[in-house]
Amino acid sequence: MADHKNFHYTKEHEWVEKLTEDTVRIGITEHAAEQLGDIVFVDFVADLDAELAKGDEAVTVESVKSVSEVYAPVSGTVIKQNEALADAPETVNAEAFAGGWMYEMRLSDASELDELLNYDEYEAFVAEEEA
Amino acid sequence: MYVNEPETGKHTPLFEYYKANGVRLIDFGGWEMPIQFSGILAEHEAVRERAGLFDCSHMGEIEITGSEAEGYLNKLLTNDVSAMSIGQAQYNIMCYPDGGAVDDVILFKMDEARYLLVCNASNTDKVYAWMQENNSSAALLNNISDSIGLLALQGPAAIRILKELTDADLDAIRNYHFIADQQVVGIPHVLISRTGYTGEDGFELYLAADQTAALWEKLLAAGEDYGLLPCGLGSRDTLRLEAGMPLYGHELSEQINPLTAGLGFAVKTKKTHDFIGKAALAAIRENGPAEKIVGFEATERGIPREGYKVFAADGAEIGTVTSGTQSPTLKKSIGMALLKAEASAIGTEIQIEIRNKRIKATIIPKPFYKRTK
Numbered sequence: 001m002a003d004h005k006n007f008h009y010t011k012e013h014e015w016v017e018k019l020t021e022d023t024v025r026i027g028i029t030e031h032a033a034e035q036l037g038d039i040v041f042v043d044f045v046a047d048l049d050a051e052l053a054k055g056d057e058a059v060t061v062e063s064v065k066s067v068s069e070v071y072a073p074v075s076g077t078v079i080k081q082n083e084a085l086a087d088a089p090e091t092v093n094a095e096a097f098a099g100g101w102m103y104e105m106r107l108s109d110a111s112e113l114d115e116l117l118n119y120d121e122y123e124a125f126v127a128e129e130e131a
Numbered sequence: 132m133y134v135n136e137p138e139t140g141k142h143t144p145l146f147e148y149y150k151a152n153g154v155r156l157i158d159f160g161g162w163e164m165p166i167q168f169s170g171i172l173a174e175h176e177a178v179r180e181r182a183g184l185f186d187c188s189h190m191g192e193i194e195i196t197g198s199e200a201e202g203y204l205n206k207l208l209t210n211d212v213s214a215m216s217i218g219q220a221q222y223n224i225m226c227y228p229d230g231g232a233v234d235d236v237i238l239f240k241m242d243e244a245r246y247l248l249v250c251n252a253s254n255t256d257k258v259y260a261w262m263q264e265n266n267s268s269a270a271l272l273n274n275i276s277d278s279i280g281l282l283a284l285q286g287p288a289a290i291r292i293l294k295e296l297t298d299a300d301l302d303a304i305r306n307y308h309f310i311a312d313q314q315v316v317g318i319p320h321v322l323i324s325r326t327g328y329t330g331e332d333g334f335e336l337y338l339a340a341d342q343t344a345a346l347w348e349k350l351l352a353a354g355e356d357y358g359l360l361p362c363g364l365g366s367r368d369t370l371r372l373e374a375g376m377p378l379y380g381h382e383l384s385e386q387i388n389p390l391t392a393g394l395g396f397a398v399k400t401k402k403t404h405d406f407i408g409k410a411a412l413a414a415i416r417e418n419g420p421a422e423k424i425v426g427f428e429a430t431e432r433g434i435p436r437e438g439y440k441v442f443a444a445d446g447a448e449i450g451t452v453t454s455g456t457q458s459p460t461l462k463k464s465i466g467m468a469l470l471k472a473e474a475s476a477i478g479t480e481i482q483i484e485i486r487n488k489r490i491k492a493t494i495i496p497k498p499f500y501k502r503t504k
Binding site: 037040041043045060062063086 | 166167170171172173365368369432433434436456457459486487
């Protein structure tokens with residue numbers, strides 16, 4: 001299993017795992033999942049093959065009490081969705097950094113990854129937000 | 132994505148407990164309250180299968196005393212207060228002259244000339260002002276909300292847990308009845324009421340505010356072997372929704388009268404006493420309400436939420452969702468909606484607009500969940 005300490009992160013609490021030179025896997029962080037509470041529905045707003053610009057809505061995550069958007073952290077094309085979440089959305093709570101992944105993208109500009117936070121920077125951001 | 136931590140808000144007697152135990156609090160109508168302790172789904176299941184304990188101390192309590200109390204309450208409330216016996220609790224609506232609701236309340240008959248009215252927390256000031264404004268008789272009113280704590284122990288194991296802590300004859304308390312002045316683990320003057328807002332058997336315990344934290348901890352300890360969980364407002368809402376119970380501000384409001392809300396059982400337009408809103412409600416009853424609160428279940432994937440628009444199968448807009456959730460017990464999306472009366476028949480196929488698409492749903496009878504034991 002990939003070590004999430006090597007992932008890229010956003011201030012919107014998403015993680016981005018680089019799979020190959022031009023493909024990534026995206027999910028929400030453990031911290032985000034914990035804040036949301038029990039996740040009961042993952043709705044793929046962006047279809048397969050959809051071309052997303054950085055910041056476009058990709059997925060809607062619903063907990064019992066809330067509805068939250070997951071935005072594309074980088075630009076590219078949706079190439080895969082985690083269909084297992086349709087029947088087991090609680091996987092996002094149980095393993096946010098692994099089985100709870102949401103979708104994969106083919107990057108249109110790999111250099112966008114450099115703009116994201118690393119693990120330590122994300123942790124510091126969360127600590128600051130909590131303070 | 133984040134709930135703002137309120138800087139200032141009203142606190143229940145359990146606030147220090149919440150702080151000491153790192154319980155996350157949210158703003159609920161001006162009150163700092165827990166939305167969950169261990170998780171909404173786990174808490175919901177605990178109440179359905181075993182037991183859950185809720186802090187409801189934010190609710191308002193108003194005492195009405197004097198020989199004029201019954202007549203005064205009969206004028207103020209839609210149900211027939213004359214029909215109550217001492218030790219009985221009664222569900223009631225307090226209405227404006229046009230039939231719109233000031234609030235829905237539970238009335239306890241303590242004595243021939245003494246009643247306790249329990250209202251929704253965020254409506255307490257409005258209810259008390261309305262009660263004072265319409266008090267032409269000599270009834271004495273006292274808003275004692277700040278001095279009263281309220282814990283709700285709900286679920287099939289509630290009675291066994293409470294029996295560990297009191298000698299009070301709990302089996303003798305019928306549904307919507309209570310016994311006052313009971314002793315529970317050495318705490319005196321506890322009112323034990325067989326009422327609740329979850330669709331399960333259970334009790335509500337009214338007591339002095341300064342004893343509430345002690346009772347909370349003792350109930351949690353006594354309930355440990357029974358699988359009792361402390362529960363927040365999140366599961367309180369999913370439980371009441373499955374039980375088809377209205378929530379003020381959603382299914383009942385100044386705009387949504389009790390007949391529209393389907394609460395006709397508590398609106399006694401034939402009682403001898405005149406009451407505020409009677410003429411309007413009698414006319415609505417005569418002609419049928421123009422809109423109705425209905426229950427629905429989604430037949431396609433998606434979670435209907437408050438405010439989402441509802442459409443008929445032919446595409447015409449017919450109303451709005453008032454409450455909706457993924458039902459933890461039934462494992463499907465359910466909700467209530469305010470629909471045009473002509474489009475509200477049981478079995479009707481409707482559509483609910485969720486973000487960029489419409490999903491199918493069917494109007495079904497409430498409650499969605501009914502306990503079997």
